[in-house]
Amino acid sequence: MTEQRTLVGETAQPSPGPATSAGHLLQLLRSNTAGYSRADLLEITGMARSTLYERLDALFAAGLVYESTPLRAQRGRPPRSLRFDDRDKLVVCLEIGHTHAGIHLLSLSREVVASVRIPMEIGNAQEVVVDQVVGEALRLLDGRQPVGAGVGLPAPVDPLHRLGLERTVLAHWDLQLLQEAMESRLDCPVLLENDTRSMAVGEVRGPLDSLVAVKVSTGIGSGIIVRGSLVRGAHGAAGDIGHVRIPEAAGCRCRCGRDGCLAAVASGRALLAAPQFAHYGSLRRLVDAADDDPDVRAAVADAGRVLGRVLAAIVGTLNPGRVAVGGLVGVLPGFLQACRQQILADAFEPSLVDLEIVPADSRKATAVGLCRLVEESLYAPERVEQLLAQRAG
Ligand SMILES: [Zn+2]
Known part of the structure; x- marks a missing residue:
């Protein structure tokens, strides 16, 4: 406490x-x-x-x-x-993935009060997804009023400039409408953030932490914290490493429409698209087979190595104290080990001093990060001043 x-x-x-x-x-x-x-x-x-x-x-x-x-x-x-x-104040944290959504209620002391995971299809219309996840959240709330809500989305999110989503899985969404619909249904302020950035915030352990959190599930993303501050970049696209072009992916088509992206060879989508793994049918079943199927094991290690090359460049650039790797694929021991070996082989030694390369707390990190971001936003001094002025007026 x-x-x-x-x-x-x-x-x-x-x-x-x-x-x-x-x-x-x-x-x-x-x-x-x-x-x-x-x-x-x-x-x-x-x-x-x-x-x-x-x-x-x-x-x-x-x-x-x-x-x-x-x-x-x-x-x-x-x-x-x-x-x-912070007593009796609940935050709704919604993790929107490609095929599943996590719906969590957290207290402001980061205790998970209730949590559920439901199947969901990101390709569906925005209203359908909102209905599904907000419906679940209201069921968990059971009449209680949240102070705020945070939504983690698998795309670059820029709350200020409404970055274009054309090349992302959310190409058919409108974030302004999403926020308004959720605020109206949940009757509280709603904050939108990239899911991996939220995860990075959830991984912060101290006020001056520098870390890179990476999520490898259906897609690949990262979140960067430098000395306690979340890096969003000029337009909210910081950390979107899945679409860096790499030689290993030459000729491989990415879902963004280009050839040669990291995600075209090292993401869960890429693994599942390999003809020899088509019979698994879902990423969950494929990763569950990593212990028994040597081909899956080898492919997962290859993906980890390729990601490690890109991360070595990031480690050299930012000199983080920790790299936390999460996501369905990212937490596989064989993936993480190959990724770690490649970072250690490729990055320049001064940037490797005391570097920890560890699995992310994938069960809680994104929800905890969203909860922190919502709290910071709700109780920022200027917002508190506004609230008090409204009460007084
Ligand atoms: Zn791409």
Whole structure:
């Protein structure tokens, strides 16, 4: 329960305005799950007592702060601490894959309250998918109201500029409409993010972590964290490594329409498209056969090696402390081992010092990442200020 709530994404930048606003006070309280006493806050912020108390009152009234009583009465009265009120606040986290969706309810302390995985077809109309996943989310909520929702999508997502989706599996979707439909059905703010970027955020262990998270399932994507900040790039396409052209894929057609992409040889879709594996019928059945079928094992290792070549370049460029590999294919031991060996063989030694190459926490990382992003967005100082102004007005 002493998780350090780290700042990720855009809100890691200092926001304009006085650092003693109610929004900033809440940010300070959120940064320390043990909370602060009033005396602590006076000392840290240097605010006048009356101003501090007035801002705290507003935060109390909005249900954002509570006062915790010490567990045991000690001699003298120990100061009560003020904490961010993360109790009973639920976040809906939706992982949209190519053939399945994960629907999770998380508390703000990242506890998975309920979780279900359903078959789903990304090629279906957007309304059909929304109906399916939101229907499941509402069933899990069972009447409870979420504070926000995060949706992880298998495509580049740029919340600000509405990046074109023409060459992606979401070519027939409209993200603006998707967000509006989900906000209306769930009755809360909805944040859209790339699924692998969400996974990368879920893999952050400390405020200054630098890591690359890679997901190899039907497609291939990556998410990059540099010193605690999520890298989205100029237009939201950072980390989309599946469509880097590589010599090993020369002449292989990718689903994006080009020849020679990494995903055309190293993705789950590419493995499943090999004629000798057609009888498996689904990626799940193919990866389940990796232990028994030597041909699958060899193909998986080849795919891991090819990905390792591309990752070696990324490791050399960014010098991360950790590479976390997830996804149905990515977590196969034979895949990860081949990938690791190739990174170690190809990357320049200084970028390999203390580098960890590990399986991602694929069960939870994406949902946890979405939950963090939603929390950062909901309780960013400027948004809290807006909320308090609306309440006061
Ligand atoms: Zn491609």
